[in-house]
Amino acid sequence: MEGADGEQRIPVSPDSIPRLKALGIDVWVQSGAGQAAGFSDEQLRAAGAEVAADLPTCLKGAEMVCKVQPPTVDEAAALPEGCALISYLPTSTDRAVVQKLVQRRVTAFSFELVPRISRAQAMDALSSQASIGGYKAILVGASRLPKILPLQMTAAGTIPPARVLVMGAGVAGLQAIATARRLGAVVEATDVRAAAREEVRSLGATFIELELEAQEGEGGYAREQSEEFLTRQRELIAQRVEQSDLVVTTAAVPGRKAPILITKELVERMRPGAVIVDLAADTGGNCELTRPGEEAQVGGVTIIGWRNLPATVPTTASQMLARNVAAIAGHLVKEGELVLDFEDEITNGSCAIHAGEIRNRQMLEAAESGPASK
Numbered sequence: 316m317e318g319a320d321g322e323q324r325i326p327v328s329p330d331s332i333p334r335l336k337a338l339g340i341d342v343w344v345q346s347g348a349g350q351a352a353g354f355s356d357e358q359l360r361a362a363g364a365e366v367a368a369d370l371p372t373c374l375k376g377a378e379m380v381c382k383v384q385p386p387t388v389d390e391a392a393a394l395p396e397g398c399a400l401i402s403y404l405p406t407s408t409d410r411a412v413v414q415k416l417v418q419r420r421v422t423a424f425s426f427e428l429v430p431r432i433s434r435a436q437a438m439d440a441l442s443s444q445a446s447i448g449g450y451k452a453i454l455v456g457a458s459r460l461p462k463i464l465p466l467q468m469t470a471a472g473t474i475p476p477a478r479v480l481v482m483g484a485g486v487a488g489l490q491a492i493a494t495a496r497r498l499g500a501v502v503e504a505t506d507v508r509a510a511a512r513e514e515v516r517s518l519g520a521t522f523i524e525l526e527l528e529a530q531e532g533e534g535g536y537a538r539e540q541s542e543e544f545l546t547r548q549r550e551l552i553a554q555r556v557e558q559s560d561l562v563v564t565t566a567a568v569p570g571r572k573a574p575i576l577i578t579k580e581l582v583e584r585m586r587p588g589a590v591i592v593d594l595a596a597d598t599g600g601n602c603e604l605t606r607p608g609e610e611a612q613v614g615g616v617t618i619i620g621w622r623n624l625p626a627t628v629p630t631t632a633s634q635m636l637a638r639n640v641a642a643i644a645g646h647l648v649k650e651g652e653l654v655l656d657f658e659d660e661i662t663n664g665s666c667a668i669h670a671g672e673i674r675n676r677q678m679l680e681a682a683e684s685g686p687a688s689k
């Protein structure tokens with residue numbers, strides 16, 4: 316039931332269905348749901364799923380509903396009362412949707428809230444999808460560049476490798492670095508977390524040392540830096556941006572607007588033909604000129620702010636997401652029954668709504684503030 320624009324992923328795959336069945340779960344898929352991801356009804360049926368002709372049939376009697384995007388109000392209203400839901404569900408989800416889930420007494424698990432601990436790595440949809448986003452960012456950027464990435468030594472002369480700069484070396488950034496390196500580019504990267512240094516170097520890229528004291532965050536995440544820090548960071552990094560052919564930005568701070576790392580003035584100083592792929596577009600963008608969801612030309616520079624890059628690689632993204640969902644289900648389901656142990660860090664952390672109550676503090680605060688809901 317993916318109604319969202321451009322969403323081509325599904326949360327099951329021919330590979331995950333036997334895993335779900337082994338947990339005692341009967342799997343129903345809406346006819347055609349896997350089409351865009353390259354999974355036909357026949358393939359899903361052969362893997363063990365029942366294929367329902369329409370959504371109401373698919374949802375009838377369902378105890379657990381898995382989807383990719385957060386439900387809309389209408390989708391939430393159509394969920395069977397008291398069912399469990401596993402999907403993206405940011406704490407900032409539309410208040411009306413949250414209220415509807417509460418009303419329907421849905422037990423809602425959120426990909427965003429799965430704790431990023433070793434034990435939950437197989438359930439970590441943010442990582443699996445970020446890694447695909449990082450890979451695709453390099454391919455999209457490379458396809459827009461007026462030059463090739465690798466060094467070429469030919470009878471027609473020597474072509475130097477392109478220079479790629481990756482800003483933010485988290486999951487997406489590291490995959491972007493690895494992909495750019497495989498394509499033969501010279502890669503540099505920057506991050507505010509000290510731990511990123513060795514990871515960047517191990518991929519054969521240069522870590523740009525900034526003479527700056529960054530605030531360390533918690534749980535492996537970056538913390539929001541002061542405006543003074545960001546101003547100095549922009550000054551220090553400007554020359555590297557100017558010299559780059561392709562810049563991929565992934566810098567993010569959970570729950571905050573993305574930091575601006577590339578200003579309008581800096582874009583104007585970039586090489587003609589240079590490309591910026593801004594993976595932070597969804598949270599405002601790391602480049603001041605990024606238009607979320609769009610591709611823009613500013614002077615000779617292309618700025619790509621596409622949303623949801625993982626959905627543009629729907630087969631692999633669905634395979635990985637389906638594995639994450641099967642791992643979450645494996646954690647929650649015992650002998651075909653949902654068993655909720657709120658003493659458990661993963662169950663407790665990832666369950667946003669249960670028994671008519673919002674359990675997540677940020678979601679509760681967001682639901683209690685803001686304009687009145689429909």
Ligand SMILES: NC(=O)c1ccc[n+]([C@@H]2O[C@H](COP(=O)([O-])OP(=O)(O)OC[C@H]3O[C@@H](n4cnc5c(N)ncnc54)[C@H](O)[C@@H]3O)[C@@H](O)[C@H]2O)c1
Nearest residue numbers: 431432433483484485486506507508535537565566567574
């Ligand atoms: N299961 C696990 O244990 C697990 C899973 C995933 C991630 N993690 C940890 O969390 C880290 C970050 O994860 P993510 O990719 O989801 O992060 P993210 O998407 O929140 O941020 C992307 C990157 O941007 C960086 N960043 C933030 N502000 C910046 C700035 N001003 N300049 C430059 N870079 C900036 C962050 O440090 C981060 O590396 C990982 O690298 C890892 O250490 C752990």
